[in-house]
Amino acid sequence: MRGKGNAVSEADSQGAQNHHEADIPGPRQGQGALLPLPPESAAAAPEGGEVGDELKSAYWMQWDGEAARTSVWRILARLPAISRRVLGLAYRADAGATVMVVVLQLASALMSAFGLLASVRVLSALFAQGATSERIHHALPSLALVAGLMAAQGLLDFGVARGQAALTPKVRRAVEQEFLRLNCHVRLEAVDDAAFADEAHKANDRGLYYMREAVPQLIQLAHAVLGLTGAAGVLAVLHPALLPLLVLSVVPQGYAAVRSARAQFLSHSRYSTLQRRIRLFTWILLDRESAPEVRASTAQQALLEEHERFARRIEEEDARLGRQEANVSLWGRAVGGLAVGATYGVLGWMTATGWLPLAAGGGAFLAIRSSRGTLVSVVLAMHQMYEHALWIDDLERHLERCRALQPHRTGRRLADRVKTITVTGVRYAYPETGRDALRGVSMTLAAGSTVAFVGANGSGKSTMAKLLAGLYTPSGGSISWDGVEVREVDAESIQARVAMVLQDPVAWPLSALANVTIGAGTITEADPQRALAAVTESGADRVIADLPQQWATPLSKRFKNGQELSGGNWAKVAVARGLYQDAAVLVLDEPTANMDARAEHAVYEAVLHGRRRPDRITILISHRLSSVTGCDAIYVFRDGHIIESGTHQDLMNHTTADGEPGEYRQMFTLQATAYQAGAVPGEE
């Protein structure tokens, strides 16, 4: 019965499926479809939460998670090197304050040791034979000395605190500037990689934070170590046998502290990618720009569930880490407590059996108590330094990588203007995918001309423009400016000679004027005539004229009196920015997509006719072919190749070997027909 029922329902469902497929227009599996059918359910984003997995696949990654696997002893052995580095950093930031802190710190430790010795003398005087008043009288000079030494130590510690207050902010500024300077110059293909971005965020969130904290921590550690050395010296004077006992009492606690620091680091490495993803969902749910689309597509629930999926994984990881830390700490405290008990027991036995005089026994007790306190500080400071050293290690590796990924520099610069750019057989593969986005592109661009790149989405137009702008280096072939190969010049000298207006321009949270001048690399200086000419040509003049403070209006709602612009108006400002740069090459990568028809027409008029300059090459990338008909040359891209090139007329006359209209003519005719059909309703 059951089998039969199943057979019927399977047949039914098969029939239903066939029926369903027949209703849906489009390609069928096995009938020339490019893609198999997608699954009915799948993860919305990559599942991998292990940052290491992603980092391994990046092409420049030398680091293979070594910091997380290195032995505790190796890290501890690195502490002196890290301390030297921090000291060096501090010295470079403020030599005077660094020397002052070191000297005062040493002096303070000496005061502390002398203070302990003076305390033993006070006890000796008090425990000596004789009348109480006489003993107190004898103890007074030592008591005064103890008070004096404590006051001196207090003053020295005050000096250390003042020195630290001067040093720490300076070191923070220096480290942060270096981090940002290196990161913002890193070559674009590295920044494109999600793994690199993760690494930079991790270095910023943790490494940089701990590096900033390194100076106060080092001072704290030095303070504790010096204090301990002084107290240990006093103990050694009283009886050398007390020293190994003291060390024994602190080892278990130290071991527990180091273990838990290590577990925290490994755990954080594991879920830093998860953290970034969860932040992405938080941002989508809260962001103003995504708010309309989130609501219009009623995607709230789906996004919340995805957020929760990651949140649960982080919750599990946090809980696991908490349990592990509690266990390790319990173990450390239990074993540490036994060791401390044994230490005091032995001290009592030594005093009772006469190995130590009573006064020395009392002094030893004081020294052990203060040493134990200091030892705990040392262990905690070491624990922190150790944990933070792993992050600092990470940061340093990241900075090293940034240094290796700085733009190509040869010391040779391009001339300000160019007559001819020659592109020969250029290939380019994005490191992340490894697939060729350009497969042997050749063209010659002459000053004074306006050329267009057209073609389907993903055919390689923007990639070609970015190669021309020196943002990427060709994997093969060559690009030369008046015979000078771009690989032989500083990449930044190419970037400075190419103005790029991108499809999604950055809405700089700066004044309207700075939004224009940033095209020339400055946000505080302006050439007023040039700025006015640029906004007039791009149509941004009306936009800025309507702003409450005109040029001075901040273009962000985050500021008081700030204003947001519409997408089309932002595009006009972006075009003005490109024109303001007054570069040898101007690339307009679909900047008009958001503009209204008149504004778009005005921009193309200005670029193609009004401001055609004999010393500039203008490159337009556009899907609206009506806007490129006036170009001197049009290059048609398909799948990383140029399949046709010529003027509009050439391309409209072009036919393929099979006698079919060329790609450009097909695309142009398609667009023109759509417009014509709409122009007179009802007419063919």
Ligand SMILES: Nc1ncnc2c1ncn2[C@@H]1O[C@H](COP(=O)(O)OP(=O)(O)OP(=O)(O)O)[C@@H](O)[C@H]1O
């Ligand atoms: N940053 C990147 N990392 C990896 N691959 C990329 C990156 N940018 C583009 N690609 C890929 O390179 C190919 C060419 O992309 P490109 O952006 O140059 O095309 P396009 O012709 O400008 O497309 P569109 O008309 O959609 O702007 C595509 O396959 C694209 O997926």
